[in-house]
Amino acid sequence: MSLRRVLVLLLCAWLPGRALAHDLLHQITEAEAVSVRLFFADGRDFSFESYEVYRAGDEIPFQVGRTDLEGRVVFLPDRAGTWRIKAFSEDGHGADFSFSTDLKSGVQDANRSFLERHLRIVVGVSVIFGVFGLVNLLMRKGGRR
């Protein structure tokens, strides 16, 4: 097989990988979460309003977003300790409070299997081996002719 054919084959193997780099993937995990419900005294939910979650002492929020339909802020703390939530609506209502939790997020690499943690590397190495195996096969066939 000519060097040119090998380069073309390698390019073909590389291009799909580049295209996939723009795909938005997702991963579903189960984790321990803190759920805080915000509501008015008459029971009405503080739904779809803005909130910020801070680690104690931090100036940059750990999480920002909007409360859900039932007025909940749900987040996965990455450490035990004190957390602060600021919630505010466009019409000037709000709450600013701190609380402590011992809960640590279950989203830890150590809690996942070796295959889950290194799935991308395993797939990448498999693809490389597959491409070179194919190239090797084609080169051998070419040599027999």
Place this chain on the structure above:
Amino acid sequence: MQGLLLVLAIALVAGNARAHDLWLEKEDGGLGLHYGHKYSSHGGATFVEYQVEWVREALCFDASGARIPFQSEESYPYRMQGECAVALVSISSGYWTKTPYGTQNVAKDQARMPVKSWLSYDSVKRIDHWTESLAKPLAGGLELTPLEDPLKLHEGKKLHLRVTFDGRPVDDADVAYDGKPRGRPGPDGAINIRLRHGGFQVIQASLTRSITSEKADEVIHSTNLNFELPEGR
């Protein structure tokens, strides 16, 4: 399955649904109208800058309950200059609509994906002098009326009030003191509020009425009663 563990916590946002404090504060020889959450002890904005155009009615009464003229400044904050035994201001911030992208100051038919909408009316009555003539509703809408001289009370004493709407007693208004719910009035609109401190007093009532309209699902009426007691009394 390890499961999603939710550690539940709850947090109260404000005293009455969608109600702000509206208060009249002595300043520069007159009364300044303010809007926000200075006295209702929660994390909302202390001052919410309102549009002076929101002011629908401002009334000044002498001790006999008769309306008397006063000077007003039509810029933020709205100010009243006059010898008012009782000053009463009503405002409306207009229509509000909750959407998944936040609460907007527009009617339901102008919002994308409306979830809930309401028309908001607020009022405040400030009492600086008292006579028995003032123990009656002075204006329309939702109103809190002391049945006795509130300026003679002190910390720990109960204030007897009547809640009315357009002059008639209502029993389904939520009444709060310093933003904390204190219950609903009886069938005659009467409710007693124990004063917890001296100084500036804020008693609120809020009334929600469902309506059938393309613009809103309900009308929320809120009213505030202000008076001042000596600190530590």
